[in-house]
Amino acid sequence: MHNKKTKKPFLVLSDFDGTICTMDMGNEVLNQFTGEEWRRIDDEYCAGRMGSREAYGIMSSLFKGTREEMLGYIHRNERMDHNFPEFRRFCADRGIDIKITSDGLDFYISVILQKYGLDDLEFFANRAVFSDEGRLSISFPLASEECGRCGTCKRQILEGYRSSYEKIFYVGDGHSDVCAAGKADLVFAKNVLYVKCREGDIPCIPYETFRDVQNHLERILNPRNTGMDGLVSDE
Ligand SMILES: [Mg+2]
Incomplete structure (x- = not known):
């Protein structure tokens, strides 16, 4: 008997910083705990002259502060998109x-997802390890072997799910989302990602919050609508 694998219908892959969390917590933590030097490195990254993996490698040696200080800062300063928990319920229902x-x-x-009781959500990210002396080191278990620019290769993760889902929706806002967006069935984009999608002829839907993403999905997944034609529309 053949064990035929059945695909699940839909997967939403979402970026975290600037997307689920409305501010870039990674940037905030670096700004707060590495001093001014990180800005020069971030400028190199934003200009495309340095990949995130290389940037993290330099910045990890600049970190000052204990894990507890960083966690306290994150807990106090995070700004989750308050529409995201509702979006999560919407997705679970569908x-x-x-x-x-x-x-x-x-x-x-982890800290931010826990704060909102969302820590059962699976996530893929770079790994931060604090030594007993409080030093931070960063490892990249999800980097691409062929490319290696980004710490986490989102395109590779998306492609890994191709055989498991009928359609993959991507939500993001930044440089590290561009390659994955080019491989998704439907892209919700803002900020840098929106600009890059327009430049690269990647069809995308502009959004500001997860309320917008939810409204759009509600519309196109409504069986009364013609449905999947709307999946690649560029509004
Ligand atoms: Mg982002």
């Missing part, structure tokens, strides 16, 4: 899976 792909660091994502 049988849509959500997974988070981040080129940020795992420790602050």
Whole structure:
């Protein structure tokens, strides 16, 4: 008897910083705990002259502060999109899976998801390890072997789910989302990602919050609508 694998219908892959969390917590933590030097490195990254993996490698040696200080800062300063918990319930009701792909660091994502009782959501991110002396080191278990620019290769993660889902929706806002967006069935984009999608002819839907994403999905997944034609519309 053949064990034929059946695909699940929909997966939402979402970026974290600037997307689920409305501010970039990675940038905030770096700004707060590495001093001014990180700005020069961030400028190199934003200009495309340095990949995030290389940038993290330099910045990890600049970190000052204990894990507890960083966690306290994150807890006090995070800004979750307040529409996201509702979006998560909407997806659960419709049988849509959500997974988070981040080129940020795992420790602050865990803290923020826990704060909102969302820590059962699966996420993929760079790994931060604090030594007994309080030094931070960063590892990249999800980097691409062929490319290696980003710490976490979101494109590779998306492609890994191709055989498991009928359609993959991508939500993001930044440089590290561009390659994955080019491989998704439907892209919700803002900020840098929106600009890059327009430049690269990647069809995308502009959004500001997860309320917008939910409204759009409600519309196109409504059986009374013609449905999937709307999946690649560029509004
Ligand atoms: Mg982002």
